[in-house]
Amino acid sequence: QSALTQPPSASGSPGQSVTISCTGASSDIGGYDYVSWYQQHPGKAPKLMIYEVNKRPSGVPDRFSGSKSGNTASLTVSGLQAEDEADYYCSSYAGSNSFGVFGTGTKVTVL
């Protein structure tokens, strides 16, 4: 299972939107609707932001949205706020005899 590919960094000014891509293959992202996204602040545990491609857990602002097209999933953060500055990781199910494979991670900077 190879890690999913994410851009190392992304940035935007407060109030703007930023979109992070997560590229996999037909054996993971392209084959299943079990893509999740996690936010991790320095020294903290990851936090689930999106599951099943586009569902938000209770308490996650609707500024966070997810989508998928083919073998690529995306996370969009609208109306960027200072507290959105963090590392973001995608994850996808990769079939039976596995569970989830994470992406390489993207550091989001709020300018």
Added chain:
Amino acid sequence: EVQLVQSGAEVKKPGESLKISCKYSGDSFTGYWIGWVRQMPGKGLESMGIIYPGDSDTRYSPSLQGQVTISVDNSITTAYLQWGSLRASDTAVYYCATGDSYGQFDYWGQGTLVTVSS
């Protein structure tokens, strides 16, 4: 609400054994999968394996198969990650998390730092 509390930081020498824990509180310990995720210094997240306390069904990452053992003790709602012989490359923060069999984790522990150094 679900809470996961992990055991404290460990400093070990290469070749030593280690077992770290993840105490679950909340409803239905046996109804969710528990996973272990590794984060090496300055690096990303890596799934290690998951276990279903209801029947102890356990799945490991192919790259880590045989290097670690994941187990649970339902009587004290605790999951474990253990090594028989540590290596310096096992130095990392290890997180436990609850979720489903698709690797979607909704609740996370605070992490356990394991340092392996001679």
